[in-house]
Amino acid sequence: MPDRDLQPLDSFVVPRYADVATFMRVPRTDDLDGVDIGVFGVPSDSATFRGGTREGPAAIREASRAIRRVNPSTGVSPFDLANVADLGDAPVNVLDIPGSIAATEQFVRRLREHGVAPMAVGGDHSAALPVLRGLSEGSRQLGVLQFDSHADVQDEFFGQKDTHASLMRRAVEEELVDPHRVVQLGLRGTRFGDEDVQFGIDAGFTVITYDDYEEMGRAAAIERIREVLGDQPAYITYDVDGLDPSHAPGTAAREPGGLSMRDSQVILRSLSGLDVRGGDVCEVAPSLDPTGLTATNAANLLFEIVCLLAARR
Amino acid sequence: MPDRDLQPLDSFVVPRYADVATFMRVPRTDDLDGVDIGVFGVPSDSATFRGGTREGPAAIREASRAIRRVNPSTGVSPFDLANVADLGDAPVNVLDIPGSIAATEQFVRRLREHGVAPMAVGGDHSAALPVLRGLSEGSRQLGVLQFDSHADVQDEFFGQKDTHASLMRRAVEEELVDPHRVVQLGLRGTRFGDEDVQFGIDAGFTVITYDDYEEMGRAAAIERIREVLGDQPAYITYDVDGLDPSHAPGTAAREPGGLSMRDSQVILRSLSGLDVRGGDVCEVAPSLDPTGLTATNAANLLFEIVCLLAARR
């Protein structure tokens, strides 16, 4: 296995509680040369039921101190396969939501131009939209696996188009994604009405509600996901409210009856070999969870997606 | 579907974090005319291991801001089927436990007289007793589905008869319920002795311990519950310590190894068509859970029971 230049701090030299916190303790750099996977924060914080996602990237950096090097199930060691860097945060300005979304798109576009796979850490789920915009080469290029309790397919939300509640609709309309290669996993939670989910169904999304998931079982769900995503480029977006709130109390829209971390890990680990091009973990609001569990779990999800990005190479 | 007069605040006009918190954002009224389902607090707070349930109704009102309109699994939209109102709190006085129980019974009796289905939000589980007294027309009218980790069939508790630990025994002795139509689900937790559960077994309760539940499986449990409750009037009482403490840390008597929210949701959703006449959610002690998860989960359980009350109509 080739040595990579960028390595996390050695935890047997610098204990994990020590020194500055970067994502998984990889180097913080602005120089994209040689970087394979760029992890960065998108501290957006706008329209969710509760505020505080702007603190998500910082909290997940801290929590990710605990991550070691090797995936215990797949054996993948991403830092042996790829140069992983912490690129800081996209230039979000919480006072200018449209401007922030545009700037984040530019930030990601620059990554794409340098061949850096984007791994975003939100921020509210609106963060995923500019990542898709910056990453997608259009023509319905990307498939998406969305872990979520909500479908995020509203046309608008409180009069706005680019929000955490409408991102999947925008992604379809802008042909960033191929709706026939989109899987929404874990949907549940009370609804305002059918419009909460209908657009995606009509567009061709594969919608696996939590009811469906339980009925079909995890293995069948995995098979279905692999089938839908196929071997074309794919993106993984993880809204932590996809998790059962016992696993993620620190998020605005807690919807009981959801995925466990175990489910999530097994599903993500089963996707090796797919052409995963980018991903995100969103909606952690640290101050809502004084145990810090949500950030710990988000850091582990981040690691799983980074393993997929690294293994694809 | 008929329009109903009483509607929750429109969350696309008044954001869910805004304005005064009532249960599920329905109108707060004292006028029972036209009300189909009356949600009210019973802020009792007496003999549990830890105090603080008097704050339960307030915390669940706040948490229930997040509830939307439609049940994602059954499609039931209770606010389309019934006029649901927040009736404030029963006149509990924590210094006068017997007086409070009597006053709560009167409060519920008035609801019955107006044809309003009672949906109580505790308070400690002693709250369920006066609701049953006020609701039951005697002659062992009511069947009961009790989610709980304890059977609550002590004869007395610290010298008192009407407590959270003895309510199911009183309900039998007073012929409020038909013991052959009582299901106790989720019992577990260390015991003082056999007397913790024996009365109910002897009286004819269907006792499904968590051990039983796991062995028979959820589907069989549901079948058994439907069979026992039959098509006669039924009541649902949910002591949140029936949940595994990872789902409900904010309660006095945390008993590990219990029901998940998912289990609870599926079971409650499977009961549509039953003649559910009233219900309660009890034992949330908000200050024991700084994540607020317990109140969030209780608010969702409240919604599920309200769906049953509305769908029955």
Next chain:
Amino acid sequence: MPDRDLQPLDSFVVPRYADVATFMRVPRTDDLDGVDIGVFGVPSDSATFRGGTREGPAAIREASRAIRRVNPSTGVSPFDLANVADLGDAPVNVLDIPGSIAATEQFVRRLREHGVAPMAVGGDHSAALPVLRGLSEGSRQLGVLQFDSHADVQDEFFGQKDTHASLMRRAVEEELVDPHRVVQLGLRGTRFGDEDVQFGIDAGFTVITYDDYEEMGRAAAIERIREVLGDQPAYITYDVDGLDPSHAPGTAAREPGGLSMRDSQVILRSLSGLDVRGGDVCEVAPSLDPTGLTATNAANLLFEIVCLLAARR
């Protein structure tokens, strides 16, 4: 003393922990007729260092359950002097900051038209700007007493003009306030540079930093405040970061070395007789303070300002 129609819930009938929480337990109404003082939330939540102020009004409503009727130092009982109502929340939409500011201004203008004194509960401190706009009749009508650790006189903040960091500059520029009748009390905290405070000094504000306050003493500060505000219309804005963080940990911009609640109470109580026309309490971010102390203190500050509004009548 005349009886007033609108009275808080009687705490000897409905215990303070019971029933729906409104500000100080006064009636929630949208009907402005006969209302003298309208308390309302402004759940804005934008550009502060930490998010979460959208939850401020709800948390302060809950905390204000503890407020009784009579001011222990002045003897003022505002509910005997004025009809005080909870008017719900101004129509804030956290996705549309300019729109929210405009809508809040309209909300307050309507109050002014009905002769209702506005008492706003934030939300971040940007909430104060539309209240001043809606309340002020222009021509530098209002004097202001601002409790704060920051002067809020930036020209812009991250490219925006109407923010929590620039509101006092806007208020001067728009001639909402008379700069010679503005007192800023408690300023301290590290600075980006002189521009953090200079505009106000140049405009004629009376700036009493915490250093000044300590040196001159509370009595002299009070005298100075009364002198500056005079007998013309005045407005009181309380950013809770004016308090020492030991009194208000639940706010984004905690600046140690500040005012105590005692100082604040004595100063506010000393202003009776002034022509106070409106006020606000802002910047409580409840999820940053799991003890709930910040909301409790904010509720008490709210009561003090309401006493002034009521006593002025």
Next chain:
Amino acid sequence: MPDRDLQPLDSFVVPRYADVATFMRVPRTDDLDGVDIGVFGVPSDSATFRGGTREGPAAIREASRAIRRVNPSTGVSPFDLANVADLGDAPVNVLDIPGSIAATEQFVRRLREHGVAPMAVGGDHSAALPVLRGLSEGSRQLGVLQFDSHADVQDEFFGQKDTHASLMRRAVEEELVDPHRVVQLGLRGTRFGDEDVQFGIDAGFTVITYDDYEEMGRAAAIERIREVLGDQPAYITYDVDGLDPSHAPGTAAREPGGLSMRDSQVILRSLSGLDVRGGDVCEVAPSLDPTGLTATNAANLLFEIVCLLAARR
């Protein structure tokens, strides 16, 4: 200095975080022979705005692990002067409030009969009443120094006579105390009306509101307290809501603008030489304060009063 039999665990042998927690790590015994000062819990928990005081004694035992042996200001080492024991908890039953008050009185009477000075740890403030009943030999024997934000002189509270809100009135009516030797220190907080304080004033209490305290200064207040208490038997009751909430967030009735711990320590230390016969610290509700500060401060107040009880001997 005489050696005493009962000594706290030696913190240089058993670290303070280790072993079972008793009050200040003194021996737990039921044998009153040879005991000079008996510290005991009274886990009452009834009518306060928030529940949870039943957990007070346990939390203060834990927090008091940090207490060492010697008072840093007075040099008093109570464990050198007196045999101090942890006597467990009075037989409180939160379901039977009158019974608990009677049983606590009996518990204290037994102490008096054995010449043991009672030092109670609440529990809500109703705990102080049976201590006074058990300790007082009638005929208005005792003077009282009451640290509190409320006067506790209601005739009844929600229909009950023996409550945390009426204890000082009962103590006068039952001639347990000499009203001319009662000092109430720190009163403040909004009031329901004059009846919140009037009975004591009429009865002859020396009422030092926080306003009075600030105006006269600490030294004068101490002089006044010593003058009023004189050299006759006295009792000290400390309701932790007498402290400013920044020092005691973990209590139901937080009233900003109150005493600091420093004030309290200096006042208590100034009372050496008085004939202090017993005392209590009440109203800690641990679950309201996840920092644990309130219990830490209560443990230090407990130590100060124990120093007075020991030094008197």
Next chain:
Amino acid sequence: MPDRDLQPLDSFVVPRYADVATFMRVPRTDDLDGVDIGVFGVPSDSATFRGGTREGPAAIREASRAIRRVNPSTGVSPFDLANVADLGDAPVNVLDIPGSIAATEQFVRRLREHGVAPMAVGGDHSAALPVLRGLSEGSRQLGVLQFDSHADVQDEFFGQKDTHASLMRRAVEEELVDPHRVVQLGLRGTRFGDEDVQFGIDAGFTVITYDDYEEMGRAAAIERIREVLGDQPAYITYDVDGLDPSHAPGTAAREPGGLSMRDSQVILRSLSGLDVRGGDVCEVAPSLDPTGLTATNAANLLFEIVCLLAARR
């Protein structure tokens, strides 16, 4: 069933919230005569990612107030079968890690000499090593069932030999345990490398990772455990990070995707009849979990192991 001298406090006489907290409310004694099972703290606190395990024994004592007398699944009432005592804490000195380990070994050896089965409550997991040393009679006497997310088989950790990360290796090397009778259950979590687990595999441990566990199912896992442990002396060590973090957020090394409390209870309950000689529950860091759930769950695990120790007799 024979009466035993040492009994927990009767919870119908002394409520569970009252009096001094010992483990499960059994008597605190230093006299080993007649004691069958000695529960004691080992407040070690050294090399974990987060500090604070020194507070584990105290927190678990408090949480174990809630434990009653009878196991609801097995019917075992340990206090009817054995004299169970709280022996205080082993003489740990967090400044002298090697000395503390030696002293703890001596503490346990004394228990062995008196025929007292040791039940340790950590402290970090290094606590288990001296318990094994003190308990084992050498010659690979003991089998071990280890619940854990990590294998703890490093050769050294930061240059030290006797740590929480190397204890199972030491136990093999010192022939305290028979590696062919060791089961490690629940291993998962990211790894530094193969060396995190390899030693045990090579030595003959039965390693059941969480992946293995899920694949084989609980029943098969139990069968395997019973088979490996056989009817020879066995020891049970429970590192609470073996639990999924939703069940144990209060520990340093949270590894998502782990055992539930239900799994743990069923497995432990299935081991009755085995020759269990001692056990421990480790790695609770209470201050990381303000809900207290981790300590509650640890107290229940403690009870399960005590049931096994008692039933074996």
Next chain:
Amino acid sequence: MPDRDLQPLDSFVVPRYADVATFMRVPRTDDLDGVDIGVFGVPSDSATFRGGTREGPAAIREASRAIRRVNPSTGVSPFDLANVADLGDAPVNVLDIPGSIAATEQFVRRLREHGVAPMAVGGDHSAALPVLRGLSEGSRQLGVLQFDSHADVQDEFFGQKDTHASLMRRAVEEELVDPHRVVQLGLRGTRFGDEDVQFGIDAGFTVITYDDYEEMGRAAAIERIREVLGDQPAYITYDVDGLDPSHAPGTAAREPGGLSMRDSQVILRSLSGLDVRGGDVCEVAPSLDPTGLTATNAANLLFEIVCLLAARR
């Protein structure tokens, strides 16, 4: 004012919640060339009453995001006067306390050799000892201003010599400091005995207990401090338990009745012109304070000491 190379992140470009957290957002570097002031963590965590100080540096880095550039009272802008860098953490290994102390001394010695003023962030207070060793050129070179509630002059603590409880004694014995130029400020808290303070008094320390401080007043205390420290090299050590616990609940040894942040700020600001060569802030245990107030206050104290280090240049 000269421009300096090393500047904090510009908070008008990168919002303060964004990007990686270093101390006060200055650059993280290992290259000492050109660095004037090196801020570094010392994540020691050993013998205090409660664990968790290893997390201090990380938490203070996060909290120090809020620090701006200019001291509001003195006008000093340290980043204009000096190149301030975050040097990461000293190579502490919590399993090897003596080794860590030696390694930290080496770390500081290297700074001294490069002319970098050391500003340490603990960790427990034992961190200060190796900083003094590394910084001092012997011959009783350094004066010390110690903010603390304890004198830290024990000969040993649990058998160890180099601990948080004995550091000032070691510093004298090793002639690192001139005892006649040592001021201990704020001492208070219960004592084990006279030995808690006596060594320093005998050695010539100026001991200003909190009693003394209050009696003499702040101005006189400042005068005394300046007089004792004189114009020779001085060091400032701030144990956050010197603060009143209402300002610093997140520390192991909370001693009520102490310094406020205001007192601390004014005293530190009054020392400009002194030859301050280094400093530290210690004893923050973040997990004990879910409000984060302690870390916020520690970050502000850090800034004040950095201002002194910069202004001295």
